[in-house]
Amino acid sequence: MNTNFQDYNQQQNWLFPPSIEELIPQNHPVRVVNGVIEQLDLGLLVAEYSREGKPSYHPKMMLKVMVYAYMDNTYSSRKIEKAMRENINYMWLSARQVADHNTIARFRSKKLKTIFKDIFKQVVLLLAEEGLVTLKEVFTDGTKIESMAGRYTFxxxxxxxxxxxxxxxxxxxxxxxxxxxxxxxxxxxxxxxxxxxxxxxxxxxxxxxxxxxxxxxxxxxxxxxxxxxxxxxxxxxxxxxxxxxxxxxxxxxxSKTDPDATFMRMKEDHMQNGQLKPGYNVQISSESQFIIHYSLHQTTNDIHTLKPHLQTYEYLYGALPENLTADAGYGSEENYGYLENVGIEGYVKYNTFDKEEQTYKSKKKKNGKDDFNRNNLHYNAEGDYYVCPMGQHMERTHDQKRTTKSGYRQTTSIYQARNCQGCSLRGMCHKSKYDRKVERNHQLERHKEAVRKRLTSEEGIERRKRRTADVEPVFGHIKSNRNFKRFTHKGIKKVELEFGLHALAHNMRKKAA
Known part of the structure; x- marks a missing residue:
């Protein structure tokens, strides 16, 4: 019989029982959570509590447990309560106190609801003090996350x-x-x-x-x-x-079961048929893969989210970043004008930028139809006219004004050829029975020219490469690695807090790494 085993005796007493502190490794992420939250000013959180009645659990302890739970992929209040009883990391953070699941749920939904952004800001500023972020440059992107509302309650x-x-x-x-x-x-x-x-x-x-x-x-x-x-x-x-x-x-x-949720088309499609699902448009700005700022929106298009996203950024930090890099989903006259007015150097693509770059790099010969595209017609800025493929001047006839969904007013100039009758190129040039017309938004063209120069510069090329390696992996990590693809709460205020906890946990996890 083999007796070459280590001694095993469950009834063996300790001469000097170890403390929980000794059982937590020095480089464990739970120590990062503890150390960071110890540095925060929790005055706003403490003010959420009443001085009367039964003494409450200390908000600092509750915050440490909540943040570490999200780092640990534990989101259910019942599972957090269970972890406080059984998991040594939670026991160390809570000093072996155990809050019941109702207390945990109330802390998350009521105590943190109005003051969590201040906690998130303080953590980001600590990262800035350590030199991990500068808050001067950000990479912005968005994703759509499904609500817990019924998928067919539209x-x-x-x-x-x-x-x-x-x-x-x-x-x-x-x-x-x-x-x-x-x-x-x-x-x-x-x-x-x-x-x-x-x-x-x-x-x-x-x-x-x-x-x-x-x-x-x-x-x-x-x-x-x-x-x-x-x-x-x-x-x-x-x-x-x-x-x-x-x-x-x-x-x-x-959605009838979550009126704040809007039906959106999402990449995670359970039916695999492009079906719309209730959800929220989540916008983040990152730097060095740390989430600097986040905001939630009910619009399906990213174009209308950039301005309110940056406005809340300024409200939070008291200043705006010096430059911003984003994809073509944010390219619009309104956004370019806003970035210019507030002094942000924008590296934001417009919708045809990638196609123009691909054509330029491949040096492909344009086909015959490309010659008739409005973008390939010569525009004389001094004389304010276009030249059609036959050399005819297309004079400016009038301006059209329109108001976008966000209330922004745009002006488009209309240019028309003098006489297309009998033109041998008419069949390829346009299908209208009248003389050809083209539209030009002068303000947008001015912004696009400036953006094109920035994006094609050495710095612009570098920033475009960094964007795909900075902000996009953050969403990939949260949604794929952490399996957060659906909110567990309803209402935009609650889901904003829920994503904020995920964002803070992401920052803590990256700092620990």
């Missing part, structure tokens, strides 16, 4: 608009019928405006219609039934749609 803005239009048409049609059969004293020479309907107007109009139809024996039962249906259901439906439009707040959709 309300569509276009559907509401269509239903309201149909209701208005039916009401107007019945109104016209009632006026046609009404006595002279019951006729109304000024009909209601059916394009703007509210509950009170619908009720009043439906009552008038019913009064007319009831007093007329020649009206058929079908019209009477329709009038009763409208009076009974339309006012409540209008009120319902008004409430839904208030929840939409300009969006195209929302």
């Amino acid at each position: 309300v569509w803005g276009n559907a509401i608009k269509t239903r309201r239009e149909k209701m208005s048409e039916q009401l107007e049609e019945l109104w016209q019928y009632a006026q046609s059969v009404a006595d002279e004293e019951d006729k109304d020479p000024t009909p209601p405006d059916f394009t703007k309907m509210d509950r009170e107007k619908v009720e009043r109009t439906a009552q008038k219609i019913n009064k007319i139809l009831k007093g007329n024996p020649g009206v058929g039962s079908k019209q009477r039934a329709k009038a009763r249906y409208i009076e009974k259901h339309f006012p409540a439906n209008i009120e319902k749609y008004e409430g839904q439009e208030a929840l939409l707040a300009g969006r195209n959709s929302y």
Whole structure:
């Protein structure tokens, strides 16, 4: 029998029992969490607690446990409670105190909700003091993360608009019928405006219609039934749609189980059919793969997120970064103008930049159709005209103004050829039966020219390379390595806090590494 084993005796007593401190390795990430939070000013967090009643667990201890739990991929309050009882790292942070899961959940959802950004800022400033970040240059990108809302609980803005239009048409049609059969004293020479309907107007109009139809024996039962249906259901439906439009707040959709979530197209598609899912657009700015700032948005497009993202950045740190690098999803006249006005040097692509670069690098000969593209037509800035492929001047005829979804006003100039009749190139040049027109946004073209010079400079090329190795791996690490692909809370305030905890845990984990 082999007896070459180490001694094993569960009843062996310790002469000098070890402390938990001795059992935690000196380079363990839990020590980084402890050391960083010990340096923070938690005055705002302490102010969230009442001085009356039963003594609470110390907020510093609760914060340490919460941050380390997110580093440890432990997000459930019940699992955190279990870890405080059984895991030596949690026991060391909490000094062997054990908070129940309700206390942990309340701490996360109520105590941290309004002051967490201040904690996050303090940690980033500590990173800056250590020279790990400078806060002068950032790489910005966005991703969409699914809400925990039901995937098929959608309300569509276009559907509401269509239903309201149909209701208005039916009401107007019945109104016209009632006026046609009404006595002279019951006729109304000024009909209601059916394009703007509210509950009170619908009720009043439906009552008038019913009064007319009831007093007329020649009206058929079908019209009477329709009038009763409208009076009974339309006012409540209008009120319902008004409430839904208030929840939409300009969006195209929302979820019934999480009204703050918008339906978006995501890369993580459980049905593999491009299906829209409720979620949030998460924007981050990173430096050296540390998350410097984050913000959550309900819009599906990144273009409208850059300005509010940087505004909250300035509110948080009291200053803006010196330069910003981002992909073509942020390239717009409004964003270029904003970056210029606030003094940020922007390395932000526009939508055709990559195609232009590819054509230039490959030195491919343009095909015949490229010669007729508006971007390849010669523009004479001094004379303010385009030259068509036949050498004809295309003069500026007028300007068009439009307002974007965010309220930004754009001006586009229209240039038109003088005479395309009989031109041998007309079939290749354009398909319109009139003389060819081209549009030019002078302000946008000025921004694009400046951006093109920056992006193609040595510094611009270097920043473009660094962007793909800086901000994109952060999302890859959080979503793939940490398996965070869906929020576990509802409401934009709660999910913003949830992502903030992931962002802070990411920074702590990277600092520990």
